[in-house]
Structure formats: structure tokens, C-alpha cells
Amino acid sequence: MIVTIKDVAKKANVAPSTVSRVIANSPRISEKTKKRVREVMEELGYHPNFQARSLAAKSTQAIGVIMPNSAFHAFQNPFFPEVLRGISTSAHANKYGIYLSTGSTEDEIYNEVTSMVQGRRVDGVVLLYSRVNDKTMNFLQQSNFPFVVVGRPYENEERISFVDNDNIYSTKQVTKHLINLGHHNIAFVGGSLNFVVTIDRLNGYKLALEEANIPFNEKYMVHEEYIKENGREALHSLMSLPSPPTALVTQDDLIAYEMISYLEEIRIRVPEDISIVSFNNLMLSEHSKPPITSVDICIYQLGFEATNCLIEKIKMPNTLPKRITIPTKFIERKSCERKK
Template identity: 80%
Template sequence: MIVTIKDVAKEANVAPSTVSRVISNSPRISEKTKKRVREVMEQLGYHPNFQARSLAAKSTQAIGVIMPNSAFHAFQNPFFPEVLRGISTNAHTNKYGIYLSTGSTEDEIFEEVTSMVQGRRVDGIVLLYSRVNDKTMKFLQEADFPFTVVGRPDENEERVTYVDNDNIFITKQITNYLIKLGHKNIAFVGGSLDFVVTIDRLNGFKLALSEAGIPFNDEYLVNEELIKENGKKAITALMNLQSPPTGLVTQDDLIAYEIISHLEDMKIRVPDDVSIVSFNNLLLSEHSKPSITSVDIAIYQLGFEAAKCLIEIIKNPDLLPRRITIPTKIIERKSCANNKNIPM
């Protein structure tokens, strides 16, 4: 037997409209009445039809979460489950569901977002990346559709609400960490220049070198495509340079972990021969051998704040765009040591 809103109203001795207002948590209903109605709902096993309510209110009570590639590939990187944990925590608190993207290419992502917006399948969207010349972000701006971004927008950032770390500042800091250990031959490994986070981190890296009077060496720049294509070959070529690097700044802990494995095969010791720093402070960075010095970028908080900002925009479309900067922290471990070739 299906329990209806009328059944709940009769048992609680209130009008059906009162039950409806309790479900929507209306401030017009006293806490005493809300408690009684909710107890009756639980006793009778009544579950509100939120889909029908959404149609009536022209709201889906769902937010879209767009990843830079398919969920299959994204979930291979522990960053995404953690940022999604932050998003889902805030969404659950505000009674929003999550609609995950499945597109694996830039065009597929664009088509999926277009369908979400035009079909009104979600009330707003969180982009978990910021791509250079991103047509998806431009579409959302032109459609005046609620969205937030995890990452600094490539352009018009003053018109977009986004949540990010200060990637230039923290990469300058982590590079200076290696410089203070006596390293001058420092490589930047991983990351695609299609994404703003890589551009910002590379700029922070170059800034640290410049201020220390160390020239930037193009040979010490190894991009993500080379690592994905053949990581071992890319690292072997880097370490076989006439003046190989003694320090590596890597884009994330997964890349750092892979590099340590390749270096071990080459009989190059970390940190005795090469020091490595990274980003994200994932669990594997702590349990890697050696454990990896990594920047904790507060992944959960990035997701939580992005969802919080989005829901605020959905509820109040006239809010001015904001930048939320999430603090970072360098976690020192055992992957770095003084450069043995430099007197300290």
C-alpha cells in the first residue's frame, strides 16, 4: 500500500499543505509541528516524491559535476573521489543530488553540458577543471546558467565564481624548498598546458628560479603527454641529459610515485641522488617508499566550497562572482635531501 501525503496529514492531524511545507522546511511551520509530522512520516514509511515537487517548482534539486575526462579515467586519480566527497557532503546537507558527466573528450563534455542546461536536468554545474579557451565555460556564461569552477578561469575570471589554491604562490614555495636544499638543476614534470592549473604552477616554478638567479632550462620541462605516452622513456631521457636534474617538481603524487619507480629501475636513489616534491598529499604519498614531500591542497575543501557557492548562486542568482582561495600546506617527508654536490 502506497502512503500518501494525505495519510500523513490525517495521522498528524494537520492539513496536507502543512505536510508539504514541512517537507520543504518552510520557516512558517513551528519546530514542534515539524517534529510531529516528521515522526509520522517515519512511522508510516512515507517518502516525498521530490521529482514531482521539482517539476512543480521548476527545480531538479540536482547539480551537475563535470570532470575533465570520463569518470572511468578520472576515478583512477584519487583527487576526484576526494573532491567529489566534498561536493556530495554539501549537496546532501542542502538536499541536492549529483549528476556526474560521462563525456571523455572536450566535444563530448560540451554536448553533455549543453544537454544538461537545455533539458534543465540540473539546477547548476560544478566544473572540476579550468581549460584554456574552454567552450563549455563560455557556453555556461552566455546561457547565464549557474555554475562554479574548481580552478582559476582562463579568462573573465572577475565574472566567474571559482574556488582554487594560489597555485603560483605555493609552487614558488615548493620550488624554493628545493633551492634551499642546494638544488639548482630542477625539472618540472607533468601537467598539460591545456589546463590553467599547470600554467599557474609552471609560472610559480619559473618565478622561484628567476628570483634565485637560476636560468630556466627547456630541457627540464617534461609534459604530461610524454609521461602518458611512455613515462619510463621520458624519465630516462631526462636523467641522461649531460647535466641531469637533482630536483623534480611534479604535478601530482601519482606522477611522483611513477617517477620513483622508474628511477629505482635506473639505480637512481631518492632522495640521495634526486629530490622529489609533489602536489595533492594523497594517501600514497605518505606510504610511498620513500614517502613523498607533497603540498596538501585541501582537496575535500575545494569540492565542499565549490558546491556551497553553487547552491548559494542557485538560490540567489544576483550574487556577485567570488574567488575563494583555499589555503595549502607543505607536508615534509623523506623524498628530499640536501644536494650532495653542493656544500651546505
């Protein structure tokens, strides 16, 4: 038998409207009454129909979370489960559900987001990436639909709310760390230049080289696409240069871990022969052999703050755009050594 709001009201000896206000956590209802009604709801096994309530309120009580590629590929990277943990914590606290994107190409993601917005399936969107000339972001902006970006927008950043690290500064600092250890031949490995995070980190890397009067060498750049196609060949080409690098700045811990494996195959030791620094500070960086020196970008906090920002924008549409910068932490481990 289906338990209704009237059943709860009768058992708790209150009006059905009081039960509705308890469900909505109205400040007009005393804590004593809320406690009694919630106890009856639990006793009778009553579950509020939030979908019906949302339709009545012209709200879905759901937010869309848009990943840069398919969920299958995204969840192979521990960044996404961790950022989703931050998103879901904030969403749960504010009684919002999460609608995950499933598109695997840029066009599929765009079509899915337009469908979400036009079909009013969500109240707002969190973009978990910032792509160069992204038509999805342009569509959201032109539609005046609430959205927040995890990452710095490529353009119009003064008009878009976003949560990010200072990727230029943090990459400059880790590159300087390697320079201070005596390394001058430093390679930049991984990351697609289609994403703003890679552009910012590359700029930080270049700034550190420039300040140390070290010329930038195009041959020391290895792009993500090349690594995906053939990581071993990419590394072999890098280490076969007339002046091979003695240190690597890698885009994330997964790439660093992969590089360590490939280096071991060709009998190049980390950190004795080559030093490595990375980003994200995932669990594998601590348990890698050797443990990887990494920048903790506070992934959970990125997701949590982005969702708080989005829900504020949903509730108060006239809120001005925000730029929230999450501080990073440099975690020094054993993958770096002074150049001999």
C-alpha cells in the same frame, strides 16, 4: 500499498499542507509539529516525491558535476573522489542531488553540458577543471547559467565564480625549498599546458628559478602527454641529459609515485640521488617509500566551497562573482634531501 501525503496528514492529525511545509522545513511550522510529522513519515515509510516537487517549483534540485574526461579515467585519480566528497557534503546539506558527466572528450563534455542546460536537467554546474579556451565554460557564461569552476578561469576571471589555490605561490615556495637544499638542476614533471593549473604551477616554478638567478632549461620540462605515452622513456631521457636534474617538482602525487618506481628500476635513489616534491597530499604520498613531500591543496574543501558558492548563485542569481582561495599546507616528509 503506496503511502501518500494524505495518509501522513491523517495519522499525524494535521492538514496535508502542514506535511508539505514540514518536508520543505518551513520556519512557519513549530519544531514540535515537525518532530511529530517526521516520526509518522518514518513509521509509515513515506518518502517525499522530490522530482514532482521540483517540477512544480521549476527546479531540479540537482547540480551537474563536470569532469575533465570520462568518469572511468577520472576515478583512477584519487583527487576526484575526494573533491566529490566535498561536493556531496554541501549538496546533501542543501537537499541537492548530483548529476555526473560521462563525456570522455572535449566535444562530448560540451554536448553533454549543452544538453543538461537546455533540457533543464540541473539547476547549476560545477566544472572540476579549467581548460585553456574552453568552449564549455564559454557556453555556460553566454547562457547566463549558474556555474562555478574549481580552478582559475583562463580568461574573464573577474566575471566567473571560482574556487582555487594560489598555485603560482605554492609552486614557487616548493621550488624555493629545493633551491634552499642546494638544488639548481630542478625539473618540472607532468601536467598538460591545456589546463590553467599547469600554467600557474609552471609560472611559480619559473619565478623561483628567476629569483635565485637559475636559468630556465626547456629540457627540464616533461609534459603529461609524454609521461602517459611512455613514462619510463620520459624519465630515462631526462636522466640521460649531460646535467641531469637532482630534484623534481611533479604535478601530483600519482606522478611522483610513478617517478619513484621508474627511478628505482634504474637504481637512482630518492632522496639520496634525487629529491621530489609534489601536490595533493594523497594517502599514497604518506605511505610511499620514501614518503613524499607534498603540498596539501585541501581537495575536500575545494569541492565543498565550490558547491556552497554554486547553490548561493542558484538561489540568488544576482550574486556577484566570487574568487575563493583555499590555503595550502606544505607537508615535509622524506623525499627531499640536501644536495651533496
